[in-house]
Amino acid sequence: MLRRGLRINHFSRRFSSTVKEIDYKLNGQDIPDDATVFSMVQPTGKFHLGNYLGATRAWKDLCDLKKDNQRLVFGVADLHAITIPKQDVTEFRLFREEALASILSMGVDPEKAIVMHQSHIPQHSQLHWILSTFTSMGYLNRMTQWKSKSNIHKNNVSEADLGSVKLGLFSYPVLQAADILLYKSTHVPVGDDQTQHLELTRSLALLFNRTYKTNYFPVPVTTLTPTKKILSLNNPEKKMSKSDPNQQGVIYVNDEPEQITVKINKALTDNISDRFYYDNENRPGVSNLINIVSGIQRKEIPEIEKDISNINNYRDFKKYVSEIIIEELRTPRKNFKRLMKEPDYLKSIVDSGNRRARAIAEKNINDIMKIMGLN
Template sequence: MLIRQAVLRLASKRCITTVQRADYKLNSVALPSHATVFSMIQPTGCFHLGNYLGATRVWTDLCELKQPHQELIFGVADLHAITVPKPDGQMFRKFRHEAVASILAVGVDPEKASIIYQSAIPQHSELHWLLSTLASMGFLNRMTQWKSKSNIKQSGNGEYQVNDSDVGKVRLGLFSYPVLQAADILLYKSTHVPVGDDQSQHLELTRHLADKFNKTYKTNFFPKPITMLAQTKKVLSLGSPEKKMSKSDPNHDSAIFLNDEPKTIQKKIKKALTDSISDRFYYDPVQRPGVSNLINIVSGIQRKSIEDVVKDVSQFDNYKDFKDFVSEVIIEELRGPRTEFEKYINEPSYLHSVVESGMRKAKEKAAKNLDDIHKIMGF
């Protein structure tokens, strides 16, 4: 509902929609000639199918379309990652490297996009503090991510049931991390931000803080970034299709990763939770979430509409043929990324050089913009 409402809203005075749904394949009119695109992903190791279809494949499309005066900045959100404690530093460092390898493996071109570690650019953290002085507790309290990550219970209508005891256990970093996300985006004066559906609420906060800063200091410094939603709907867990695909799921067969071998993919799809209707396959996310999730995955990979995929799978009258088809589509799509990931993960010096190069360019822009922000605020 929030997304549909946001699509209808128009940016004040400019009549520009604040949210746009990316086409299955982006074209050259998707971005204005001087756009700055920014997006990051948390380092949870090798990407899974949800990371790929819901976020990073759009990055690859943008690289292919990049024009000379456009700027692309993609990164590893390692500061966001520690809002849920990471006690094993060595494993966390490994996950950061795997995230960079995954970014390259899906086809992001480091010659066209700057690839960064969020934590290595201190201006992110400083702008977080400056913006936090403008962010209201009421706005942050309406955010849903900190509630879901704190395992706060939901009622039957989807509303979170928050009590004082729940709030008392929430860590400050988790509660305020949407402000840090706003700082990440606004630091580079980003105009477009490709994200998944679950981050659209945070982009509303980003626009709110940009507007509040501009009005408070009587300036027009920050643009209001447009949310670019991936065309693929949220990819759900193969084992529990009521929640999204995640590496942290205790059921290791619930997620498909870029480096999964074909036999592993076939096994996971074969075990994917579906339902008792086995002679016809159609899209109904409420009554048939498991089947609908598999149809959505095929739709995302093939860049086809849900309706076209449903027509394709209507020929099947048993689960074996249907799941074999889904497995084949996934295996073919990940054949290249799997090979590339294995290559890059074994070249740590190259990964380091890619990030160092990307951060040199990003740091220069971050330093200049924060210096301008200091002057505006009177520091």
Template sequence: MLRLCRPIWGARGLSKTVKTTDYKINTTNIPENSVIFSMVQPTGRFHLGNYLGSVRVWKDLCDLKRPDCKLIFGVADLHAITIPIPNGQKLRQNRAEATASILSLGIDPSKAIIFNQSQVHQHAELHWLLSTLAPMGLLNRMTQWKSKSNLKYGADEESLGNVKLGLFSYPVLQAADILLYHSTHVPVGDDQAQHLELARTLGQSFNRMFKKEALVLPTTILAPTKRILSLLDPTSKMSKSDSNQNATIYLNEEPDSIVNKVKKAMTDSISHSFYYDPNTRPAVSNLINIVSGIQRTSISEVEKDISHFRSHSDFKKYVSEILVEALREPRENFNMYIKDPHYLEQVSKKGAEAASELAEKNLKQIKDLMGF
């Protein structure tokens, strides 16, 4: 029976396997012969949270790409259906928008493999093989399935009984995604660090059982930007599914819309001074964090820049101007790519062929060890 346990994964346990990059990744973050893997769920066009959480690191990695390194970036459409999507066309559209968003940021398909997860059947096959090693207790302690099911600590048995198997076990699929390619490094947002530790645990269990270092244990790469929160509710992260779309800024947002959304963003009653304090000033701190992420500067540097502001309007104008300029090129690129579905399909098909070749080679080794 599932029980809603309190999380036990702490920073101390992750410290040896998680690396936080500087505001822009550099060559020292990428050892020789690295295989860098990451995926993003296709919820449609990207918003600021997607961009600053992990995907911008993909662009940095492309810029630093060396011949000895592999970059593998995917659209996690199998993960997307852990929250059922009753309209197949909606999933197809979300997938296309995700691919267009990836390309709009300058992620180059000649340097990185870009593909849809469902195009490479080995992901699902390794998911099953690893699920035979995955303890229910560890999965029960994962936090994402609880938050996505809107479960609170102490939820009743009926609520727990309604949790779908796919949602409960999707960290195992995520582990399969990563381990399938012998990934050495995985850039993710901080909310996924717990799942990366599970991937390491399952990899270690497999290697111990078959007495061979068959699965590579990955290192997590975290961007320094804190989680991007809703513009209207700083207790929640920015999300496409927010019922009030004024809470979310998209990469292809038009300038006037950006200005209007920032104008409506929650702040607080203090208008003569602006500084970062997520405990007492969460809304203002969220806007400062966004600027810090966009400009790749520290929070303290942003605080210096805004120290002379004496009104909310001046502060919000400053935030808007930075966002409008930063998102100009991604917006133009997205609008171009989304009008060319044939090209998007070509990129995904070519990427899937390259990914399948790697995946089949590695999965064959795993299956040989298991007796298949």
């Protein structure tokens, strides 16, 4: 089994054609007519601007463009969330509800897309175990996410460092591969920080097919939007994150206009106040704000630079950014507030999505077990 797992690396050079960068807005030609699109988000509570621009807005685009033979599966990745232990169960339940409300508030149509809770589809865990028998420890050791979540910031990990890491966190990418392959997904819209995990997913799909002389698993395509990573308003050296101790650096979908204005006014910038342009190395704070506007307006960075070329002071620049964010989040904010007052409706949506997802997952896991001689 170890020899089989070690062969995963040999596939990495094949993946250049399986990462597709799309325009700021999806169009009908980006996704084939018979595609299965899969993506999930962790239940960290209400969504922030990075979640919105990096993932869930594309889900709405996909719903708007959906064709009869396409399948859309979106979910709340609550099994992934427990790789960092959740001690407050009441808070965790609230986070799952808020994540579901956030997904729907963006305009994801539950009639066109399956919206489910990962933990309610047991086949995710079942395929995770199967795929773990193909995956080498060496390959997982090179993954970056478990290191960052364990506060390990070095390439050469000692036995002591590794000894403190929980198995679930270490094998997180294998569960992510199982999530995707369980539905025979062909396209996965993610941010660029997830491309390493998608490479493992493709490796495992190819390795399974080669081992059992089948073409059962498609090799999923990573679809990336040009929107760069949204960074903290107060520390543009790190991602915008709900766990940021300084919440003034995070803009949430349900923030009131006054809150957004205050946060943007306090955003870290620099001493150049008479002109505004994108320079991520020398002007990270200003560049982050320009990137946010670029993502919202679905325009290239040079277009935004042209739009703001007549602005020559920070008051007007930050007012410009604030107004664009406030207007963009107006409808999602209103929808989120309404949905959080309708728990029975949210439950009905996710219960229906769970049933639809389980039907697909049960058939596919039976097919996989039959191929392997387990059924």
